[in-house]
Amino acid sequence: MTRMPQRKDKRRVDLFGERLRHRSAQLSPRLLAVVQWIDDHREAVLDHTAMEIAHATQTSDATVVRAIQALGFAGLRDLKQTMAHWFGPTITSSEKMVSTVSELTSDVHSSIDFVLEGHQRACEMLASPHNRVAIAQAVALLSEARQVGLFGIGASGILSEYTARLFSRIGLSSYVLNRTGFSLAEQLISMQRGDVLIMMGQKSPHREGLTALGEAKRLGIPVILLTQATESRFSELSQVVIDVPRGENGRVPLHGTVMVCLEMLVLSVASTTSQRTIRSMKRINELHRSIGKSSGRK
Structure with missing residues (x-):
C-alpha cells in the first residue's frame, strides 16, 4: 500500500533543535525561556510576530529577537524559513485522497x-x-x-x-x-x-x-x-x-x-x-x- 510522506521527515535536519541543544547552556534564563517556548510551539511560531511571541513569553520583542539571534539565526524571518523547511510541504487535498483510496481495497465494504x-x-x-x-x-x-x-x-x-x-x-x-x-x-x-x-x-x-x-x-x-x-x-x-x-x-x-x-x-x-x-x-x-x-x- 502506498503511504504519503509524513511531515517532519526524520531525514530532515532539525537545525533549530541542534542549535538549541548545543547553545542552551550559554543562554541567560530569560533568553532560554523564549527559545524553549518556541521549541514547544514550533508550528504556531510560523505565523507569530516577535511581539506576539514576547506576549506569550512575558518578555519584550527585543528579547525575542536576541534569543533567536543567540541561536545563530539572522532574525525571526530566518527562523521561520528554517522551521517551514523542517515541517516540509503541506499535504494537499488531492494527496490526502490518493493516500486514502490507495489504502482501501476495491471491496466497497472497506x-x-x-x-x-x-x-x-x-x-x-x-x-x-x-x-x-x-x-x-x-x-x-x-x-x-x-x-x-x-x-x-x-x-x-x-x-x-x-x-x-x-x-x-x-x-x-x-x-x-x-x-x-x-x-x-x-x-x-x-x-x-x-x-x-x-x-x-x-x-x-x-x-x-x-x-x-x-x-x-x-x-x-x-x-x-x-x-x-x-x-x-x-x-x-x-x-x-x-x-x-x-x-x-x-x-x-x-x-x-x-x-x-x-x-x-x-x-x-x-x-x-x-x-x-x-x-x-x-x-x-x-x-x-x-x-x-x-x-x-x-
Whole structure:
C-alpha cells in the first residue's frame, strides 16, 4: 500500500533543535525561556510576530529577537524559513485522497468501514466529559448572543451556510464568514458587539482566520472553535474549544463529524431558548402557508 510522506521527515535536519541543544547552556534564563517556548510551539511560531511571541513569553520583542539571534539565526524571518523547511510541504487535498483510496481495497465494504469507524470515533470523542463541558459553555454563550457568526473556508464554508439557516430558523440571527482574501473583509463588517463567533479551523493559522479572530477580539466577541488541532494558534485565541476529530493526518477528512457537532449546538440552543424557538417556527409556518396561498392564485 502506498503511504504519503509524513511531515517532519526524520531525514530532515532539525537545525533549530541542534542549535538549541548545543547553545542552551550559554543562554541567560530569560533568553532560554523564549527559545524553549518556541521549541514547544514550533508550528504556531510560523505565523507569530516577535511581539506576539514576547506576549506569550512575558518578555519584550527585543528579547525575542536576541534569543533567536543567540541561536545563530539572522532574525525571526530566518527562523521561520528554517522551521517551514523542517515541517516540509503541506499535504494537499488531492494527496490526502490518493493516500486514502490507495489504502482501501476495491471491496466497497472497506470504504464503508473507513467512514463509519471514523464517525464512531468522533462521536465517542464528542460525548467525552471534557467536550460536554465545552459544548455546555458554548450553548450558554450562544443563548445570550445578539447574533451568531459562522466562520469556515472551503468545505467548512458550506457547513457554515447550512448551519446559519438552522440558527435563523430557531430565531437566532446569523451570518457567514466563508470568503477568502479581500472578499472576507466585506463579510467581517457584519460582526458587532454582542455577537458570538463559531469558527471551524485546523492547524494552519491562515490570514483569514487570524483576521477574523482579531476582529472578534477588538469587538469583545467570544469565539467557539471546532477543531481537531486543540493546541493550535486558533485554539489559543478562542474562549471555548470543542475537540472534533476529522480523521488521521494524511487521510481524507470527514466533514460529517463537524456537522454533528454543529447540530448539537443548534438543537441545544433551541431547547435552551424554547420560547424563542417556538415563536420563530410558528412564524415560519405562517409564512409558508402564505406563500402556498399566493402560489395558488391565478
